[in-house]
Amino acid sequence: TPLAFLLTGSSWLGISFLLGIALIIGLVHGTPLPRWLRPLHVHGAMVGGILQVAIGTLLVSFARESEHKDMYSKSRSLLFMTWNGATAALLLGLGLGNMTIVGVAGLVLTAPLLSLSRTAWTHLGKAAGGGMHRMAFAALLGGLAAGIAMAFRLTGGYYAHARLAHIHLIVL
Numbered sequence: 001t002p003l004a005f006l007l008t009g010s011s012w013l014g015i016s017f018l019l020g021i022a023l024i025i026g027l028v029h030g031t032p033l034p035r036w037l038r039p040l041h042v043h044g045a046m047v048g049g050i051l052q053v054a055i056g057t058l059l060v061s062f063a064r065e066s067e068h069k070d071m072y073s074k075s076r077s078l079l080f081m082t083w084n085g086a087t088a089a090l091l092l093g094l095g096l097g098n099m100t101i102v103g104v105a106g107l108v109l110t111a112p113l114l115s116l117s118r119t120a121w122t123h124l125g126k127a128a129g130g131g132m133h134r135m136a137f138a139a140l141l142g143g144l145a146a147g148i149a150m151a152f153r154l155t156g157g158y159y160a161h162a163r164l165a166h167i168h169l170i171v172l
Helices: 002-028 037-065 077-096 099-126 130-151 156-171
Strands: none
Touching: 002 037, 002 077, 037 077, 037 099, 077 099, 099 130, 130 156
16 A cells, blocks of 8 residues: 555655665774665665655655545555565676666566556646656656666766766756
């Protein structure tokens, strides 16, 4: 349900927050933790946390606009399991340094967003500030595409540009 997305996203944020605090404490005390934990912290917070909370919020918004009274309790188990499984795979790939796993996980993460895209695009257009919401959704898809291209090494000599696009489009 939308509530499961919100609660699970908040849990991912909490875990990523604790990892971030551990990284800072280690850095301040002169015993930094391994470098591979930083991407876990960032991607856990952004993908597992913030994006999942955004999906949950979007589902709540769909439920509010719907004429069906049971939309709040409508199960989206496949979407939920796909999102969280792909997020876990993404973090595993980053931890292992295996960019193939990261790229495949990125492709799998794109599927739930694309499954919501038509409804979200229509719904976001009706909302106040709909144009900005649509631009943010398009930027998210562009940022995911840049991240997938980096993982599969499709960027050629433009890796730094792709990294900047990945970071800035997703944060937008």
